[in-house]
Amino acid sequence: MRIGIDVGGTNTDAVLLDSATVLAESKATTSADVTSGIVDAIGDLQRQHPFEPSRVRAVMIGTTHFINAIVEANRLCSTAVIRLGLPATAAIPPLVEWPERLVTAMNGTAYLCHGGHEFDGSLIAPLDRAELDAVTRQLADNGVRSVAISSVFSPVNAELEHEVASLVADRVPGVHVSMSHEIGRMGLLERENATIINASLRELADHVCTGLASTLAEEGFHAPLYLSQNDGTLMDVDFARKYPVATFASGPTNSMRGAAFLSGxxxxxxxxxxxxxxxxxxxxxxxxxxxxxxxxxxxxxxxxxxxxxxxxxxxxxxxxxxxxxxxxxxxxxxxxxxxxxxxxxxxxxxxxxxxxxxxxxxxxxxxxxxxxxxxxxxxxxxxxxxxxxxxxxxxxxxxxxxxxxxxxxxxxxxxxxxxxxxxxxxxxxxYSVANAIGAAIAQIGGEVDRIFAVDQGRRDAVLDEAKQEAADSAVAAGAEPGTVEIVEVEEFPIAYLPGNATRIRVKAVGDLSLQDD
Structure with a gap:
């Protein structure tokens, strides 16, 4: 058995599933603290179809916690962004055109540093150690609790983001670090913005994930907890702590996935x-x-x-x-x-x-x-x-x-x-609890989205490589190996890059690997 829960602004919906059979469904009012609404919904499931919490193999939750925090400009932590791109990119600094209320809520500060890559992966400029030392001192002095790192063309080459992330973690103990190549796609400003938003939510993500896990434990559940992602797949609690932005659209996504399951x-x-x-x-x-x-x-x-x-x-x-x-x-x-x-x-x-x-x-x-x-x-x-x-x-x-x-x-x-x-x-x-059903039946996903050099006659081999990488990523995230399939393949030839460069995006999904329900 598994439990799916979707926390909406008005109602908290929950379902108890045994394989593909809906054993019980509940619709409870969403509480201000969210967790008590979840407890009420689970209690209603228990009254409809008594079950032992130990028989539940997984609990999946879709939540609006994080998107609401951004919309309301509330509960955001002190955040700084370090962009690696000088001497380029100085004309448009980070946080341009951001709503003032958001910048104020996260006490946002920005630093432009040397670094970044060209579209072909060559360096724009090497890192300036003295410059980065000065930045990390300011981060510590200003009490910054989360840092977003973006480097020009980091989806092509993420080496500098990793290097600076390691430096920041060493110099500013306890700080959360988010890297842009793990958050967004091609497009510096948009990718950087997504990374800053993610960084501002890291403390809230810790608090929410800990609260959800504790609430379930207090109710006698020892099954793993998963949160729904924007693309209809699941992530475990540790992943959710690092990437809260991945939950932003889990509500409508869960409803759509539930609709597919219920309608066939x-x-x-x-x-x-x-x-x-x-x-x-x-x-x-x-x-x-x-x-x-x-x-x-x-x-x-x-x-x-x-x-x-x-x-x-x-x-x-x-x-x-x-x-x-x-x-x-x-x-x-x-x-x-x-x-x-x-x-x-x-x-x-x-x-x-x-x-x-x-x-x-x-x-x-x-x-x-x-x-x-x-x-x-x-x-x-x-x-x-x-x-x-x-x-x-x-x-x-x-x-x-x-x-x-x-x-x-x-x-x-x-x-x-x-x-x-x-x-x-x-x-x-x-139909009224399709969102909770979508959460309960969600699968584990893996994705590859980067630029490949496709030499003449090697297109099929490169695609196979990308597909295998996506499948391996899904298995590493918790998918049952025998159930993984490729559900999406996209190719975007990039005319201005040398070497027949092609952006290839592959998505793989598989069933969550659990013991028998």
Whole structure:
């Protein structure tokens, strides 16, 4: 058996799985301290299907802790960035165009030092030891607790980042170090930004991971704990402590992976409807399609792995009203207060859920409480929500061919069984906890993303090398060797690099290696 948990802003969802069978599911209110909400959800699972904690072989959690900390500019530690690139890159220093509130929250400081590489791997300039000695003294004097290190073209050659990271760790005891070649992709500023964000979250990651592990231990669980990553795979607690940014999109990713598992469709559009918003993403071969452009996180441009998701302010708690003869739904929402404010629960606010109940699409709360709602308002409101979401699905398509749509999330009761020109619309069993199921069934992944020299006649050999490296990486991360498969291969010839340089990205996934469930 395994337990999957997804901590959202409104609800904490949990499921108990035995292989592919859902034994119990729970939806508890997310608590301010998060951990008590998790305990409540696990307790509910226990009441529905009594089990011994010792029989649980793994616990998987998706959490919004870290993305919320960036959005709220809260709980960030004192962070400095060291960029290796002088005499180049001086025109645009680190932290350019960052929101002031974020820079202030992390007490951000930046240092430009000599180093870095050209696109062909040759040195821009050697490291300046005296310069780095001065920087490390300032780091210690200023009480910096986390350092982000970025070097020009470090995905081509990461040697200098490793060297400076070792120096910083020696000179500033106890400091956390994040290196850009491990965080982002090609593109200095975006990769550097992602690394700074990761560095600012390292202390919080320690605190959260320790708290989650302690909470589970207190509840009698001794199974390994894993956190969900942006790409739909898992990472263990130690990895999560080092790379908290890898969890940023775990919520929508878990929902999409859960949708694939529950529906049996691995290529489709997924609409995840919560209390405040609806997220639309595309599944390709069972995994979320990744964003190919830069990703904005809290007002900062980054380029780490994130699913390609579009959101709209329509959810189960969205306020519905008639203004100037027209019905509007959202973007404002009663959110987690829906059980207090929605009409069907005895409140005074007309919400999207009330429209769905009044229209006969859902049976929650007290249907008599919405009998007075104007029929035209119900009809127009439901049509508006369906049209808005269908338009979002259309925007996500990359070809004229319509895609089947899978609806998940507790708020999906507000959407009809037909959306636009979708050939099929499914709302599978356990749809309301698809996010927790996605966490529970997540696999272990390994990825290679770097530049290879592809000599004439050696393309297949280079690709095989990259695939083997990705597979080995998945096994090293905890995947069962016999289950590893290559799910994605991308090639990007780089015309301005010598030696037939090609950026090759390979992703491998495999089932989590555990004892028999």
């Amino acid at each position: 469709i691995d290529t489709c559009a997924v609409v995840d409807v919560g209390g405040t918003s609806s997220d639309v993403g595309i599944l390709q071969s069972g995994f979320p399609r990744e964003a190919t452009s830069e990703v904005d996180v809290g007002g900062v441009r980054t380029n780490f792995r994130m699913p390609d998701v579009l959101s709209i302010g329509i959810g189960g708690g969205s306020r519905a009203r008639r203004e100037n003869g027209h019905v509007t739904v959202g973007p404002d929402s009663v959110g987690y207060r829906i059980r207090e404010e929605a009409l069907v629960f005895g409140g005074q606010t007309t919400t999207a859920t009330d429209l769905a109940v009044a229209g006969g699409m859902a049976t929650v709360g007290d249907p008599d409480a919405v009998r007075h709602v104007d029929e035209a308002t119900v009809r127009e409101g439901l049509a508006l929500m369906a049209d808005e979401v269908a338009g979002l699905v259309d925007r996500m398509r990359t070809s004229p061919a319509p895609l089947p749509v899978v609806l998940v999330g507790g708020g999906s009761i507000i959407l009809p069984d037909e959306l636009g020109d979708a050939p099929k619309v499914l709302r599978p069993d356990h």
